[in-house]
């Protein structure tokens with residue numbers, strides 16, 4: 343896959359009053375011609391770390407999570423998405439990566455900042471202060487061994503304009519993190535992220551039951567950002583409520599997303615090897631440019 347051009351932009355320099363930030367925007371996915379998409383399937387690791395889903399499933403035992411990761415790799419998945427706010431997810435992924443033989447094919451590790459995990463209450467919380475963000479970066483680097491992509495986790499527009507965030511991203515760059523993204527939940531934040539020139543990835547929710555951020559595909563494409571789609575099955579609701587064949591429901595769910603023009607990744611979120619096999623098959627059946 344070609345790389346989007348490394349890129350610096352004055353936006354963050356303006357936010358930071360010229361003092362700190364110039365960011366490179368690297369990307370792993372190709373920027374393609376009109377009407378063509380290059381989309382791969384990645385594995386979202388939220389549900390291996392904390393209760394999640396339409397049915398609120400509990401996370402699997404650690405050995406089952408390792409088996410799921412092995413299975414994903416055997417199916418050709420090379421992109422994983424975690425976050426400090428996903429409970430034990432980073433720890434499990436870090437332990438798994440550490441145990442892999444050194445000559446194993448690389449896994450692209452994507453995590454986030456700005457949502458943290460309270461181990462006592464077992465709940466996520468938000469802290470956008472510079473020191474909290476830097477602590478989170480240090481902890482993720484230590485836990486995971488490397489971070490290929492660091493995403494700002496569900497910021498408000500004001501967070502993206504904050505000097506503390508810019509300084510923290512600048513710090514992340516000094517720690518060797520090469521690429522940045524934003525996981526947005528509103529279109530205003532998507533616009534700021536896309537126009538900033540600082541980010542290579544835009545993550546957002548999109549599925550048959552939630553199309554509120556459809557415009558984000560266009561924004562990302564216009565500004566040459568890769569897209570990461572989360573909740574492709576609406577946290578499982580799409581399969582739980584289907585009255586027809588499950589395999590068809592899965593294909594329709596992926597096809598619905600692939601009808602948009604974008605390059606990037608769709609994150610399937612499952613704790614089950616069997617479900618992962620089903621999802622990989624469905625995705626492959628409908629992906630116009632198969633490139634798992």
Ligand SMILES: NC(=O)c1ccc[n+]([C@@H]2O[C@H](COP(=O)([O-])OP(=O)(O)OC[C@H]3O[C@@H](n4cnc5c(N)ncnc54)[C@H](OP(=O)(O)O)[C@@H]3O)[C@@H](O)[C@H]2O)c1
Nearest residue numbers: 386387388395525572573574575576577578611612613617
């Ligand atoms: N940045 C953000 O704000 C944000 C928000 C949400 C998600 N995310 C990311 O996106 C990833 C994917 O989101 P998601 O976990 O909501 O994905 P999803 O695929 O929409 O939903 C996952 C749920 O669907 C069920 N499921 C998946 N495949 C199935 C199948 N073949 N048959 C039956 N049930 C199936 C899973 O249950 P089983 O485990 O039993 O298979 C799980 O409960 C997350 O892991 C996370 O990395 C990011």
